[in-house]
Amino acid sequence: MSSDHYLPNGETAPQYDYPEIEGIASKHLGSFYITGDGAILYDTQRLTSQSGFAFGLIFVVLAIAVGVTLYSYRASILAVLLVSVTTLIGYLGIVMAGLLIGPVDYVVNYTLTAVLIEITTDYLVFILSRFKGELEAGKQGEEAALETASRVGKTVLISGLTVGFSLFTFSLIPGFLSWGVVLVISVLLTVTFMVTFVPSMTSWLGKKVLGNVKVRDNNPTEKSFFYKASKYSVDHKYLVIGVILILAVPSVLFFINLPTTYNVQSGLPGSLPSVQGLNYLEDKFGSNFIFPIFVITNNTGQLKDISNYLLTVKGITGGSGPFLQEDSVVNNNISDFKIGNYYYYVLYSNYSPYSTNAIDLVKQLRGNSDLIVGGLTSSIIDQQGVNSVYYSLLEVILAVVTGLIIGVSFRSIKYALISVSGVIISISWSAVLLYFISTTFLHQQLIYLIPIILFVMLMSLGSDYSTFIISTVEEESYKGSREAIPKAFSKTGKTVTALGVILAASLGVLALIPVGFLEQLGIAFILAIGIDTFVIRNFYFPAMIAILKRAKGQ
Structure with missing residues (x-):
């Protein structure tokens, strides 16, 4: 079930499940954060x-x-x-x-x-x-x-x-x-x-x-x-x-x-547990890690060239995909990144996904006819x-x-x-x-x-x-x-x-x-x-x- 699917009571599935997940975590974990869209919706409501x-x-x-x-x-x-x-x-x-x-x-x-x-x-x-x-x-x-x-x-x-x-x-x-x-x-x-x-x-x-x-x-x-x-x-x-x-x-x-x-x-209050959890993740890993850029391509003959190209795009700090490991082009098992007729990349940038720089970066990637670009920033552009x-x-x-x-x-x-x-x-x-x-x-x-x-x-x-x-x-x-x-x-x-x-x-x-x-x-x-x-x-x-x-x- 998708995260934006609404149940008959008007809540999303993650939002509805939040109290039960919180109860399980409280029982088995000493210290924890629960975050994500469902948790934030629950806390906000x-x-x-x-x-x-x-x-x-x-x-x-x-x-x-x-x-x-x-x-x-x-x-x-x-x-x-x-x-x-x-x-x-x-x-x-x-x-x-x-x-x-x-x-x-x-x-x-x-x-x-x-x-x-x-x-x-x-x-x-x-x-x-x-x-x-x-x-x-x-x-x-x-x-x-x-x-x-x-x-x-x-x-x-x-x-x-x-x-x-x-x-x-x-x-x-x-x-x-x-x-x-x-x-x-x-x-x-x-x-x-x-x-x-x-x-x-x-x-x-x-x-x-x-x-x-x-x-x-x-x-x-x-x-x-x-x-x-x-x-x-x-x-x-x-x-x-x-x-x-x-x-x-x-x-x-x-x-x-x-x-x-x-x-x-x-503008959500920092006192909300779900917001505290999200802020903790962003502090430790960066918002770009939580909201990466997803790229797929069916141009199988140019995968290494595509990996080289991705690393030259200003703002891209690294990622994973065929011939791509962090910030380097390497020989790896490209079949691990194949789904059907497409190969996929997961890319990270040093920009907030909501920033103008991130939007410009993703627009540049979308301008490449060999690539189909997804992720939060791409959704914002749409x-x-x-x-x-x-x-x-x-x-x-x-x-x-x-x-x-x-x-x-x-x-x-x-x-x-x-x-x-x-x-x-x-x-x-x-x-x-x-x-x-x-x-x-x-x-x-x-x-x-x-x-x-x-x-x-x-x-x-x-x-x-x-x-x-x-x-x-x-x-x-x-x-x-x-x-x-x-x-x-x-x-x-x-x-x-x-x-x-x-x-x-x-x-x-x-x-x-x-x-x-x-x-x-x-x-x-x-x-x-x-x-x-x-x-x-x-x-x-x-x-x-x-x-x-x-x-x-x-």
């Missing part, structure tokens, strides 16, 4: 399961943020209750995905929980904020509830479809099929619940949840930060866009060429080739899907352009900062999966805020107001900012789990969502809307 406490912090932040946003402790309680319900409903997605496609990657649980918390809170706060606005405008409970349902139902549905089908594109990433299937099923189940139950609940519980809501003047608060920021961006739209683009262009170019590593074990096509295609498809849903829903390609471009800028800026933090403070290379996961998650979840803002701008524009944009942002700014904080906390909690991949992912989410919430939504959006859209009546 055990470590992440022990970090579940971190998710309790999400509910604390959620309750505080909702309470502050709506000025109601009852809203905080309701948010926690609804999140608990939708999380249970959403977890049916795992069961359904398991029935459809088989084993589900356990790591998706963390992302799924964060996504469900985010969209549930988003839609609840948006609906209650809108209901509160109708009450403040002087409408009675039943009338306010009906007006809210008629206006926000479409917005929430558009947002839910965008999020769900955008996250489904995870399935296009090799190894992430279960992520896409689980997330789209869970999101659609949650959205269905939110667009049916919450508006109905608002009609008979809304006023009790919000407390005593006073009728207020419908004019925007000109002292509001969100009004001032959007007004400044509209009045100085070309300056704002110019500054943002000057910073965005080099950041986007850096994101496209972001240096990453394929060593997914980078994966890089596939990912360079897959990931680029995925990013284009995701941007197009998101843009189409928003563009068709609001009948304006301009809104699609603003939304998609804004998210791309947020992602590129956060990638620059993340690379600096990861290499300077964490002393880790950036894992290759981080940029694509960040892109998918932000492009998907960012549509929530875009939808909320655009729908409000459209409403104000229909009134013919000359200040439609500042008025719209004064209405949505506080809500969108609070939701951004909740989302950053929900996904950023991954940074508290002491696994390099999850640490980097959590920090990436905090940076990207923070930039998107406080810069892109408050300055870039109003400036772009002012440039690309002329409000009706102006």
